[in-house]
Amino acid sequence: MAHKKHPVIIVGGGPAGAAAAMYLLRQGIIPVILERARHPRYHVGESLTGATSLALKDLGLGPKIEAQNYPIKHGAVFYGPDGKNDFWVELVRRNEKFEQVPNYTWNVMRSTFDKILFDGAVERGAIWMEATAIAPLLKDDSVVGLTIRTPEGATDNLYSDVVIDASGISTFLANQRVTGKKVPGRSDKQIGLFTQFANTIRDNGDDRRHQPGNTLLYYQAKHHWGWFIPVSEELTSVGIVVKTDYFKKAGLSKEDFMLRECRQMTPALSERLPDLSPQEPINAIPNFSYRVMNYTGKGFLCVGDAHRFIDPIFAYGVYFGIQEAQFAATAVSKYLAGEIKTNGNPFAEYERLCDEGNDVVEDTIGVLWEYPLAFQRIVTWRDRAAALDVLSGRIYGEEGAKNPARIAMRKLMAAKEKEWAEEASVRAAKSEPELASALG
Ligand SMILES: Cc1cc2nc3c(=O)[nH]c(=O)nc-3n(C[C@H](O)[C@H](O)[C@H](O)COP(=O)(O)OP(=O)(O)OC[C@H]3O[C@@H](n4cnc5c(N)ncnc54)[C@H](O)[C@@H]3O)c2cc1C
Structure with a gap:
């Protein structure tokens, strides 16, 4: 099997990799998942968003997850520094009439939860290889496969049309310098x-x-x-x-x-x-906050933590992994069907879409840290319904862009970015004479 060319190889069988495999299988594409660990394995990231529960049900995993009797989450309570000034953010979804109605999700043990997703992918036909991806195989400016290492220490080459990097915080393709730079995120240090x-x-x-x-x-x-x-x-x-x-x-x-x-x-x-x-x-x-630039290209794309992790406070991590997996599967199946005609990067539109959602969340979290009172006002009162839409994952396309809470948060963060840029230029101006005198 090792020398056969596969349509898709996925590095990593966490939520993003397993969901990518399930969405690809829906399109009739049989992927290989390279996962070096054996499920169940411990992982942080146990609080799910409401949008994640909807995606899991859409993937047909609802009954298996319900059977675990995980605690049901209806929302989150935020306590202020004195432990008293608390406020509540409930989970909602939009029904067929576009009305906002209560939603719920699960808080999960990631060991059993990740195993349900991974087993779901394998039971539906994904090929699991217990192996570590150690290097990309490159031809001109394309990724054409991977060199892998088996648990016994043997190495081999696998060829593919597309590599999906779902390696999580290991950021496999970024470390191999296939992507652009990996830069610190706003919640770095x-x-x-x-x-x-x-x-x-x-x-x-x-x-x-x-x-x-x-x-x-x-x-x-x-x-x-x-x-x-x-x-x-x-x-x-x-x-x-x-x-x-x-x-x-x-x-x-x-x-x-x-x-x-x-x-x-x-x-x-x-x-x-x-x-x-x-x-x-x-x-x-x-240092869990980072961003990988240019994370798609000929023969590859990154999904979930493999390209960005903003900040854990609103528990978007697993949601991004699963949502981006769905976007990735659509883009890959169009590409394999010859529907994306370009001599350049076939996954540029996928990257733009993912950035759009990530940027909305980065601003939302940015406002919480930079303007906590404004955040509370927007979320609990001024733009409550719109803010609940953002927190329930309605962050892509026009719906995200025209959301009043999103617009308010962008304005606040644009002002903050201006302040940061001015501070940085003052620092640079100060350091120039210092540098000049140091150089004599
Ligand atoms: C402090 C903290 C708290 C968090 N809390 C939450 C939370 O409450 N809710 C939430 O949704 N998210 C939370 N997160 C984020 C969440 O853990 C991640 O976003 C999520 O697990 C990402 O899923 P993934 O599939 O992209 O990566 P992962 O779940 O990390 O899966 C990656 C998989 O790839 C495999 N792998 C890696 N490299 C290779 C390789 N070279 N070859 C083969 N296999 C490989 C690994 O073994 C792993 O199984 C938190 C993160 C942090 C840091």
Whole structure:
């Protein structure tokens, strides 16, 4: 099989890779998935958006996911620094009459959740190879396949019409310099620390806001926050995100730091954690925010974390992976059917579409950090319905561009970008004479 040419090889069988395989199979294309790990495997990223639950049902995975009895999420509660000034953002969807109606999703154990997606792809006909992609095969300016390494250490070449990079934070094609540069994102220089705890205290009220499966978010200061995500009857994922400098200054191990923050950050969190015995090793991911430029080209495209990760606060990660997988499958099947006529990059339109959605989310998150009061005003009052559309993934095309909440957030972030640019030019002007005097 190794020397046969495949229409599509997907690097990575996480949510983005598995969803890409399922969408391709719908179009009659049988992909190979290269996945180096065996599912189930631990992964962070347990809170799903409402749009993700709709996509999962559309993929026919609803019954398998329901059978896991994952906690049901109706929305997220944001707690302010004093633990009191909280507000609630509910999940909604648009029905056939375009009315906004309540929606729900799941907070999941990624080990079992990712396995459901991966098995779904393989059961439907995707070919899984347990192997690591180690280098691209290039001909002129095209990717024509991959060199892979098997778990036994053997290497081989696989040929393809298209490589889909769904390698997540490993950003395989970017590291191999097939794409443009990988640059830091706006939420760079931060670190996320996380584990799971048992015996946590959850809400248990009658209304949607007080349901036990909801996500709770604790805003302490700019880029200093925590999450509380019930992932099973027994376990709750808890995470703390802080600036890397703040973590380093504390001079503590990641374990001690995480437990200190769980105790001290805010009583609104600590009072829910009577038992601080970690049920998973305390993990840390630094510098998780980045963007890969020019992530499509002849013979390749990137999906999900393989090209961009903005900030975990609104739990868009898995959503982007699955949504972009659908866009990618459409673009690839058109390309293989000869419907995209170009001598240049056949996936430029796919890249433009993905950027559009990512930019909306980057602005939304940017407003939360830069203008928290304006954010609360837009989301809970001024443009509430429009903001709920953005948060439910209606961020592409005209619908995204004409959304009043999106327009308001863009204006705010354009003003902030201008301020940043002015600050940068003042810094550059200052450093020029310094440089001149240093050079004598
Ligand atoms: C602190 C933090 C908190 C987060 N919280 C949330 C959240 O609450 N909700 C949410 O939706 N998202 C969250 N995310 C983001 C989420 O984890 C990711 O966006 C999501 O997992 C991306 O899916 P993916 O399929 O692109 O990548 P992944 O899920 O990482 O899958 C990539 C797969 O590729 C495989 N792979 C990599 N390289 C190779 C190779 N060379 N050869 C073969 N296989 C390879 C890996 O083994 C892996 O299985 C969070 C992220 C961080 C950092």
